[in-house]
Amino acid sequence: MPTVPSADTTAPAVDVADVTALLERGRALAMPELRAAVARLAPPMDTVAAYHFGWIDAEGRPAAGDGGKAVRPALALLSAEAAGVAAEVGVPGAVAVELVHNFSLLHDDLMDGDEQRRHRDTVWKVHGPAQAILVGDALFALANEVLLELGTVEAGRATRRLTTASRKLIDGQAQDISYEHRERVSVEECLEMEGNKTGALLACAVSIGAVLGGADDRTADVLEAYGYHLGLAFQAVDDLLGIWGDPESTGKQTWSDLRQRKKSLPVVAALAAGGPASERLAELLAADAVTESDDQPAAGGDSDGFTEAEFATRAALIEEAGGRTWTEAEARRQHAVAVRALDAIDMPDRVRAQLVALADFVVVRTR
């Protein structure tokens, strides 16, 4: 199990009930607004988007999809409270960040050829590639619309931060794709990619509510620093789950990241470690790169020629070379940096404790 025990840190134990309540509040406040925004889309995009969010099934019948963990909406509401305004002020920010996040999921699933997300067929599988592109575009545009129609100076500042984060997100996906086709990726390159792909939007989620509430740039920057490192911790755990996660929990295939030749943290750390297991892993990956060299991304990045046993061998080599242990430690390091960043600004004690609890939750999750 890729949970990261916190016995060796001084972080407080996670108050699960509190985190559950925070995530639930995020859903309760943001989801009605998110649904209202999505309902503005012209048919059939509204239906395709509703399928993506898990609100309806492939036949259009209402479904009880959970729409993901909803960490970002919870953070956007806490962000407003960190700036001393009501959680509700953060709602348009929560909706905008969720829209950008889901725009990227729709496009990434198509580019990566991923057929499953959250235990369901992905949009391009069900509704075709064109709808996946189009609805992704529409959600991205809608994100800016939801903010800018507030018509305030703060909304303009929030949109600017969201746009910067979106560009980094796209840069990160470009790096992720190019790394799949490279034999060697350094740990630093991987961390930069993950900072762009995951850190930037989580950082924006944690600053956007405060910005909408009139916080100054310094407060927003400090909150972004917390969010950025939280994102790196989040992604380190995701990388562990991408190899050793339980498909029942993650909703993805076994060895999901290995199937796609992702140069995720455990892989690059194992390759950088040196030693027999590291070298054997490098040989196997180099051989894969040769046999897959005529591969085209978008709809099918799978290493379908491999058996379960071959993936198990790669996973075992990564673990033996120390890639798993290093990534678990990295999740704890980023968690600690995130929590420490909060010391630089004043905020209500309750909000600070809740941001810490959310950070704890992110590193112990199993999906």
Add this chain to the structure above:
Amino acid sequence: MPTVPSADTTAPAVDVADVTALLERGRALAMPELRAAVARLAPPMDTVAAYHFGWIDAEGRPAAGDGGKAVRPALALLSAEAAGVAAEVGVPGAVAVELVHNFSLLHDDLMDGDEQRRHRDTVWKVHGPAQAILVGDALFALANEVLLELGTVEAGRATRRLTTASRKLIDGQAQDISYEHRERVSVEECLEMEGNKTGALLACAVSIGAVLGGADDRTADVLEAYGYHLGLAFQAVDDLLGIWGDPESTGKQTWSDLRQRKKSLPVVAALAAGGPASERLAELLAADAVTESDDQPAAGGDSDGFTEAEFATRAALIEEAGGRTWTEAEARRQHAVAVRALDAIDMPDRVRAQLVALADFVVVRTR
């Protein structure tokens, strides 16, 4: 030739030299800023975008691509002057509108399976579908970034108008795709789709410079009305070129729109006209729809099973049913509405004359 003679209207004759100079000024002022913006993209997206704009060839060598007609930048600069400020004030607007326009071209070419644009292979053909998606996303994000980093209240208002236009553009593409798979589309539905797909962004181009120059909402709305109807005139001519255009001029295949089963204006007008040619056309298109029913868009919307003679038959039936004549008249009608809209606001006489000259140019162009 699908040129629309203006002999039966009272519009002034086009001053070709003047329009050429206007387009050239738009290019000269906006292109360096556009190149600087695109250069910010992370590799390999910067290279892919440079290929798309025609600045380099598929091997990365510098190329003398013209990057299209550049009508939108010319309009954005005139827009600033219409509000009484220097043309240069409109430059970030010109760049942002060009970025959104090219985002939509990248994604539409992939969704429509178009292999050629401006006499060159499209991005998805050369660099793969993933890069076409990713670079489109990046240009869309960059458009908002270019405006919002101005940091002014006017920039926020301009971004809001651009976002609204972008959403309409996406709605229009969704309608366009869904119409290809429908047997009947009314003239009204087609005009609504073309208003979204072409009118909205041209409208934004004509208002964005003025908004950046501090124009009030009424001035911006009037300029948008001119731009919207100009867009409908532009699209009517495009629809004529899509069937009867010279591939040498357009850079597209012969019968381009018929190959893709586009329900463009000449087609829907012919179907709505009634009479023997209209009915025969309806029978042929209904038969096409049945044989193509298992068709999936994205990479391949072509009716490849048809011969040149079969496309020629369809084109002849559209013309016989009156679809061509009706669309030529529609281009003139929309041109007249556009020009008349300008009467509602004050602006320098020279700027008004140039906006009229650009409108004239749009309806007589052959590419």
